[in-house]
Amino acid sequence: MELLNVLHFPDNRLRKKGKSIDIYDDNLNIIARNMLHTMYECKGIGLAAVQVNIQIRLIVIDVSEDRNEPLFLVNPVINSKEDKIIFEEGCLSVPGFYEPVERFNQITYSFHDLKGELHEANANGLLAVCIQHEIDHLDGKLFVDHISDIKRDRIAKKIKKQTSQGILSARKGVPYSI
Ligand code: QAP
Ligand code: CO
Secondary structure (H helix, E strand, C coil), rough: CCCCCCCCCCCHHHHHHCCCCCCHHHHHHHHHHHHHHHHHHHHCCCCEHHHHHCCCCCEEEECCCCCCCCCCEEEEEEEEEEEEEEEECCCCCCCCCCCEEEEEEEEEEEEEECCEEEEEEEEEEEHHHHHHHHHHHHCCCCCHHHCCCCHHHHHHHHHHHHHHHHCCCCCCCCCCCC
């Protein structure tokens, strides 16, 4: 297993969109496993491929207490959403910062699994918020886009400073194509 480099805001590569996946092969499985490993190592509950500089529509999530219920969502789509909720969000790409964001508390979503089979499911609360946050990543969007320009700029400045001081790792992501 491989630890992948997580890009940090305001890296422009976080603005790229993920490409729809149409090949369900070993390569996809390896990427998914490495993403899950990276997410667990970083104490995250969700990670999108775009965050590790891989531009495909793949998300890994685990919101379980024991961190043993991984979800792999390929080409996820939200089909319905209701009941707004304000949730204090963070992000592995925005380390150390948390801000309230308005989301939907109740969603139905569909996705393909790693074998290519189509599923539909419901989610609410933390899982629903996490799916919305991660699908945003696949469209080049970050939770800080939902907060004020002033706050977002301040966060960008602080992360850049920490990176320049070597507090955050600034390894270059490895380019990848599928
Ligand atoms: C997205 O975020 C999310 O700042 C996933 O120092 C967040 O896994 C969805 C993390 C909240 C719903 C609610 C952040 C780890 C992890 C940090 C994460 C940090 C270490 C964030
Ligand atoms: Co995130």
